[in-house]
Amino acid sequence: MLTRIPKTAIEKGMFVEAVECSEALFGKRRFVLKSDADLRAIRQCPADFVVINTAAGSARAAGSPMAAGSRAGADPHAAGSMDRARAAVIMSDSVRALRQGLTGIATGGELDMKLLAPIIAEMADADPATTSLFFEVSRLKSKDETTFQHSLAVSVLMGKLGDALGLDRDTVELLVLSGMLHDVGKLSISNGILQKQGKLTVAERATIQSHPRRGHQILQKHADLPPEALEICLHHHEYLDGSGYPARLSGAEIGPLVRIATVCDVFEALTSARPYKRGWKTADALAWMFDRDQQFDRKLVLRLGACIDG
Structure with a gap:
């Protein structure tokens, strides 16, 4: 399940789908966050949010899931944020x-x-x-x-x-x-x-x-x-x-x-x-x-x- 969380909540063991900033400023995506260097790079980049996949990695400290379906329908703001993340x-x-x-x-x-x-x-x-x-x-x-x-x-x-x-x-x-x-x-x-x-x-x-x-x-x-x-x-x-x-x-x-x-x-x-x-x-x-x-x-x-x- 895709989940959008603040970059300050990111932890090692999470599967990162995308970091919401220019690819040139943080180019890696779709990877399991394992290194301190990648963790620091995410926290220091201009992005405010990171999209993680809780089915492929740790969900600890994750925010509310924003997968397509009833949850997205229940939270229009979250659904809009998730759509933007997918577009990114x-x-x-x-x-x-x-x-x-x-x-x-x-x-x-x-x-x-x-x-x-x-x-x-x-x-x-x-x-x-x-x-x-x-x-x-x-x-x-x-x-x-x-x-x-x-x-x-x-x-x-x-x-x-x-x-x-x-x-x-x-x-x-x-x-x-x-x-x-x-x-x-x-x-x-x-x-x-x-x-x-x-x-x-x-x-x-x-x-x-x-x-x-x-x-x-x-x-x-x-x-x-x-x-x-x-x-x-x-x-x-x-x-x-x-x-x-x-x-x-x-x-x-x-x-x-x-x-x-x-x-x-x-x-x-x-x-x-x-x-x-x-x-x-x-x-x-x-x-x-x-x-x-x-x-x-x-x-x-x-x-x-x-x-x-x-």
Whole structure:
């Protein structure tokens, strides 16, 4: 049975399912806590809670069980906490798989869809409440995870928005996959540029703006990928008024799936904290995008706002 307890109550002999913080800050999960070093690391990490499995390890000092069923139904707050913990576990696994998959293809390897298929199915099947939790826990970023967490968060948003627009299951899955792959070109750019806190030079900005073409070149090598995924990778920074890059497309030249990607990508970037900026509030980000209907599809901004509020 899964149980969520304060990290101060953790003891050796417990089976740790997940620690509720960024994987980079405490990366181990699904293990029996045996060492003093792991115990200290958990207590010193930023997490407030730990999810343990009382069926696989000691339950001593555990809080109230929060397994699915009558207990969760009797305690809505506990059920919500447990859902969030499970979402964190799923997201942690997803980031790990996405990192492995994207790093592989960025270094010339084959795209292993077996790594990504379970994530795609999880995101496409998720109900609105679960999808919102996925997006919430994706906020737990470290500088080493930024590209992967951003891609996964955009993937979640694209799937949710596609579903809200009434798109069929295959198209929703295509959007989820495309969100995962859209920034793969950034993996060929140094972190010194991607994470720079000061003002970018002209050359550095040009390097960053080269990532759609870099990603497109990487994805072109994989004939089994749908062409829409390559199009989204190449054009997700195009704006309706032609001010985007790399091709300065405008208006009807930008397809509906690319428009979905652009809105989700920009929203996630605005609301996400980065080494060089604080994250915006959701309402502020949506208002900023809505006021720039010359760049973003206003109908999609409104629908995304309804999804987030929902």
